[in-house]
Amino acid sequence: MIATTPLLAAGWNDQQRAAFQAQMSAWQKDEVVGVLFALFLGTFGAHHFYLRRTGLGILYCCFFWTGLPTLVSMIEAFFMPERVREYNAQLAAYIAAQMGTVTPAVAVYSRACPACGSTINADANFCSICGSKITK
Ligand SMILES: [Zn+2]
Incomplete structure (x- = not known):
């Protein structure tokens, strides 16, 4: 034990x-x-x-x-x-x-953009792909 x-x-x-x-x-x-x-x-x-x-x-x-x-x-x-x-x-x-x-x-912090569905940084304020604002 x-x-x-x-x-x-x-x-x-x-x-x-x-x-x-x-x-x-x-x-x-x-x-x-x-x-x-x-x-x-x-x-x-x-x-x-x-x-x-x-x-x-x-x-x-x-x-x-x-x-x-x-x-x-x-x-x-x-x-x-x-x-x-x-x-x-x-x-x-x-x-x-x-x-x-x-x-x-190594923790991977990521989430999907609600507008385009791209994988983006979890703490991002704007989508790096489509540029839409991310609401948390
Ligand atoms: Zn997007």
């Missing part, structure tokens, strides 16, 4: 929505998995690697023998659901932005 679909997706067509959902389900992280990593593999910073905080993960690995990362990650386990939601929200915004540049939604 994807709870982080951004509002800017409102103007998307079905194809764009499907592409977005596919990207999200492939990349988004799971809150439960995040908590489990922190609880059972937190000693080695697994929960940090999971959310692509590689620097922190490496730091935990370096100091695992002190036992300190184990203690810290037990506490962090409580904050993991929020961190995972944050990560997914950022991911959703990133994917949406990427898609926005790839497939810009």
